[in-house]
Amino acid sequence: MVNYAVRVPSVTSVAAPGRRLAREARRLQLLDLAVGIVSDVGLDKLSAETVSRAAGVSKALVFHYFPSNRDLQVAVVREAAQNLLASLDVDPSKTPDERLRAGVDAFIDFIEADPTTYQSVARGAGSDPALLEVFEETRHGVVALIAAAIGLREGELPPGLRLAVRSWIALVEESVLHWLDGEPVPRAELVEFLHRAAQHLFADPFALKGIAILNPD
Amino acid sequence: MVNYAVRVPSVTSVAAPGRRLAREARRLQLLDLAVGIVSDVGLDKLSAETVSRAAGVSKALVFHYFPSNRDLQVAVVREAAQNLLASLDVDPSKTPDERLRAGVDAFIDFIEADPTTYQSVARGAGSDPALLEVFEETRHGVVALIAAAIGLREGELPPGLRLAVRSWIALVEESVLHWLDGEPVPRAELVEFLHRAAQHLFADPFALKGIAILNPD
Numbered sequence: 094m095v096n097y098a099v100r101v102p103s104v105t106s107v108a109a110p111g112r113r114l115a116r117e118a119r120r121l122q123l124l125d126l127a128v129g130i131v132s133d134v135g136l137d138k139l140s141a142e143t144v145s146r147a148a149g150v151s152k153a154l155v156f157h158y159f160p161s162n163r164d165l166q167v168a169v170v171r172e173a174a175q176n177l178l179a180s181l182d183v184d185p186s187k188t189p190d191e192r193l194r195a196g197v198d199a200f201i202d203f204i205e206a207d208p209t210t211y212q213s214v215a216r217g218a219g220s221d222p223a224l225l226e227v228f229e230e231t232r233h234g235v236v237a238l239i240a241a242a243i244g245l246r247e248g249e250l251p252p253g254l255r256l257a258v259r260s261w262i263a264l265v266e267e268s269v270l271h272w273l274d275g276e277p278v279p280r281a282e283l284v285e286f287l288h289r290a291a292q293h294l295f296a297d298p299f300a301l302k303g304i305a306i307l308n309p310d
Numbered sequence: 311m312v313n314y315a316v317r318v319p320s321v322t323s324v325a326a327p328g329r330r331l332a333r334e335a336r337r338l339q340l341l342d343l344a345v346g347i348v349s350d351v352g353l354d355k356l357s358a359e360t361v362s363r364a365a366g367v368s369k370a371l372v373f374h375y376f377p378s379n380r381d382l383q384v385a386v387v388r389e390a391a392q393n394l395l396a397s398l399d400v401d402p403s404k405t406p407d408e409r410l411r412a413g414v415d416a417f418i419d420f421i422e423a424d425p426t427t428y429q430s431v432a433r434g435a436g437s438d439p440a441l442l443e444v445f446e447e448t449r450h451g452v453v454a455l456i457a458a459a460i461g462l463r464e465g466e467l468p469p470g471l472r473l474a475v476r477s478w479i480a481l482v483e484e485s486v487l488h489w490l491d492g493e494p495v496p497r498a499e500l501v502e503f504l505h506r507a508a509q510h511l512f513a514d515p516f517a518l519k520g521i522a523i524l525n526p527d
Contacts, residue, residue, distance in 0.1 A: 216442070225433070252494035257503070260485040264511075267480030268473055277469035278516070286474070286516035293510045294481075299495070299503035 120158045123148055127169045132207040136166050136214060167223040170214055174231040177203050182238055189242040194288045196238070201269060201284065208273045215270060232262050239295075257300035261291050337375045340365055344386045349424040353431060356383050384440040387431060391448040394420050399455055406459040411505045413455070418486060418501065425490045432487060449479050456512075474517035478508050 126147050131139050140162045141155040148155070159165035180203055183195040204211045214224065236258050237247040250258070265287050272283055294300060343364050348356050357379045358372040365372070376382035397420055400412040421428045431441065453475050454464040467475070482504050489500055511517060 253499070253503070256485055256488050256495065256500075259488045260481040260507075263484030264477040264481040268477040271473050271476045278473065282470070282516050283473075286470070286514060289514060289516075290477075290511060294507060297503060297506060299499050299506075 123150075123155060123158055124168060124172050127165060128172060131169055131210055136169065136210055139166050139169060141165060163221075163223075167221070167227065170224060171227050171230075174227050174234075178231065178234045178238070181235065190292070192242045193239070193291050194284070197265065197284050197287045197291075200265065201280065204269050204273065212270060212273060215266065232259065235262055251301070253297075254295065254300040257294045257297060261294050264290060264294075333375075340367075340372060340375055341385060341389050344382060345389060348386055348427055353383050353386065353427055356386060358382060380438075380440075384438070384444065387441060388444050388447075391444050391451075395448065395451045395455070398452065406461075407509070409459045410456070410508050411501070414482065414501050414504045414508075417482065418497065421486050421490065429487060429490060432483065449476065452479055468518070470514075471512065471517040474511045474514060478511050481507060481511075 123144055127139055127144050130143050130147060134143070141152045141159065144165065145152040145155045155165070159168055177200070180199045181196045183192050183199065185192075187195065215228075233247070236250070236255065239258050240247045240250050268283065268287060272278065272280075340361055344356055344361050347360050347364060351360070358369045358376065361382065362369040362372045372382070376385055394417070397416045398413045400409050400416065402409075404412065432445075450464070453467070453472065456475050457464045457467050485500065485504060489495065489497075
């Protein structure tokens with residue numbers, strides 16, 4: 094771990110870290126409000142105007158933290174993605190296979206909380222380099238979680254397994270997007286399908302060359 | 311094969327269908343040229359200017375067929391997508407499993423012919439509703455091909471199998487995009503992995519409820 098003590102700025106006053114924390118807390122407060130607004134009105138309608146009204150602060154203050162409406166929208170998506178990653182990171186005392194299954198369940202929970210926003214953002218992510226970047230970071234985060242579950246660092250994944258994990262994430266994203274459109278199959282069956290897909294893909298000889306860590310048998 | 315003799319342009323009214331064919335032939339000729347230009351300079355640099363120079367015709371004529379540079383670019387992607395679907399539609403006398411494997415191989419061949427364009431278009435498709443539409447049409451086309459290979463119409467696919475097929479297509483797209491970035495595994499192994507993934511996913515109880523048509527065993 095980095096020792097943050099050595100980073101305390103000496104130029105102004107000892108209160109600088111406190112001010113920084115206060116700023117960060119205020120930013121998070123506005124962001125939390127913004128996340129709630131998005132699930133009501135959609136990402137496109139989120140603006141400094143709506144946030145300032147909900148927070149009872151000036152629009153100028155919102156613009157101080159988020160220079161444009163687009164910055165605000167991207168910050169909300171990034172915050173949501175971090176919440177998602179946190180929700181996927183389940184009890185490390187469980188087995189890799191249990192964590193995988195719980196992760197799939199948590200992913201669908203997350204999407205179900207605001208399916209409209211997920212659909213519009215996921216289908217249109219290519220329209221905005223900043224959103225593409227958030228999606229890429231999130232996928233990297235999921236790869237790192239899966240690597241950790243099987244006792245590896247993200248950089249230690251064999252190339253075939255890395256490709257299998259990336260391709261499974263794409264499979265999950267597409268499955269859930271497809272499923273949201275009318276829920277053609279029971280949710281529980283979808284979870285089992287995605288879980289079995291991971292068991293199969295990650296234990297494929299291509300991925301593990303015989304190391305079937307995630308295969309429960 | 312089309313009989314090009316009937317395409318000889320004629321000015322008189324009785325030749326209206328012939329004129330339509332001549333227009334279509336000229337459009338396709340420009341489109342073929344444009345596809346070649348894209349693999350040299352990239353989709354973004356494709357313009358009426360570059361096509362008119364390559365074809366030795368006026369820019370106005372190119373604009374007559376493609377009202378804007380963006381229309382031209384989308385038409386090229388649509389043409390490429392149709393070529394892709396045609397290349398995936400292999401010998402119907404083969405078994406579904408053989409057709410599936412040959413289809414994976416043909417898909418990778420197609421991407422390898424111009425990986426840069428595929429990467430930029432696939433990663434940025436969300437930026438353009440017209441491109442998103444072409445991608446969606448193409449995925450529909452692939453679903454229909456797979457349905458046909460197992461003796462079903464596209465509309466007859468059970469909901470679980472439809473979801474499995476859609477999710478497999480996403481898995482293939484992501485795998486190939488990931489693989490293009492440094493080709494971390496041998497091409498032949500990638501084909502086998504994607505083929506086995508289809509065998510597994512389409513024969514999953516969720517997808518077929520016991521009808522393991524595509525499973526070779």
